[in-house]
Amino acid sequence: MTAPAPSHRFGVYIGRFQPPHTAHLRVMVEALENVGTLVVVIGSAHAPRTLKNPWTAGERQEVIGAMLREAGVDPARVRFAAVPDHPYDEDRWLAAVRAGVAAHTGEDGDVALIGHLKDDSSYYLRSFPDWPFLPTAVVSPLSATDVRRAYFAGELESVAGMVPPAVHAWLEAFRGTPEFAELEADAAWLRAAQAEAGTWPPLRVEALAAVRDPAGRVLLTRRDERPGRGLLALPGSEVLPSETLAAAARRAAAGALGVTPDDPALTLSPTPATVYDAPGRSPRGRVIAHVFGFEWTGATGAKEWTSPRDALAHPEAYFEDTHALLEQALSPAGPR
Known part of the structure; x- marks a missing residue:
């Protein structure tokens, strides 16, 4: 008996897959019954390793490929597109997804979007009106958040029931890496912080300083505490x-510069502060950030001054959403 022809030449399945679990696999296998080629869009690419985004886009592509081969899927029918987050620029993210998909589909417009409208996190399924929507029949309570929580708590038996065998084997191997040790330590910090807080998430308000020198360079600091130890950040408090x-x-900027807050070489920009209050922007709790611009005309010394081009070149080097904050602070139009 001949298999029915696919309803669309291409299908697009968007997700973070941190990590891919059994329901993700079922959706992909189901999608390939209806489309000729499936383009898997891997989100949160080029992000720093955190408890929310522990694995790189390349690692996720590797493990998704392994689970699909294990399930008997022809690798030639699956393509991958890695797309970075643009949490404060929705249009830019949508354009990045389209560009990633077009790299595989070319001028072919026979593209369908696969997914399940389960909650507010699925809003993007309505953002591509020219792509017919193919709702999946796979409905599962599985959540990658639950997988990560169990994994970093050492509950490998629970993880084995949530992910395909190929994914579980990959996760077991990852436990032997230095990257896992850092993430595991961050997980221990988070559990301790939650226990100490009593109620979670705590509400925190922080002020950040985008300090520029006369050459246009921006002042960065490197975190020496968890979470995100070793990552770059804006001076803040x-x-x-x-x-x-x-x-x-101003106090945070002065501390990073090694001067007193009343140093006349440190001046506050007349541009109002920009507020970033996305509820999930930080694992440290409900953290609302206010970013102020400053100019520094004193000696630069041996501080971590970076040109805008270099500052934006490596998103994976930054703490939380610092890179996205810098994109706006360093744009010609200024913060939005």
Whole structure:
């Protein structure tokens, strides 16, 4: 008996796959019954390793390929596109997805979007009106968040029931890497912070400083605490009860520069601060950030001054959403 012809030449399945689990595999296998070639769009590419994004796009492509081969899927029918997050620029993210898909489909417009409208996190399925929507019949309570939580808590038996065998074998091997050790330590920090807080997430307000020198370079700091130890960040501080947001940002900038907050070479930009309050922007709790611009005309010394081009070249080197904040702070139009 001849298999029915696919309803579309290409299908697009968008996800973060951190990590891919059994329901993801079922959706992909089902999609390939309806499309000729499946383009798997791997989100959160070029992001730093965090408990939310532990694995690189390349690693996720590798493990997705392994689970599909294990399931008997012809690798020639699957393509991959890695797309970075643009959390404060939706149009740019949509354009990146389209560009990633077009790299495989070319001028062919016979493209369908595969997915399941389960909650607010599936909003993007309505953002490509020219791609017919193919709802999946796979409905599962599985969540990659639950997989990650169990994995970094050492509950490998639970993980084995959530992911295909090829994924479980890959995750077991990853446990032997230095990257896992860092993430495991961050997970222990998070569990301790949650226990200490009593209620979670705590509300935190922080002030960040985007400091520029006369050459246009930006001042960065490197975190020496968890989570995100070793990653780059903007100078910042939680706001003390006795100070304004601007004063907290000035204090953080001065500390990074090694001067006092009243140093006349440090001046506050007249542009109002930009507020970033996405509820899930930080694993440290409900953290609301206010980014202030400053100019520094004093000696630059041996601080971590970076040109805008270099600062934006390596998103994976930054803490949380710092790279996205820098994209806006360093844009010609200024923060939005």
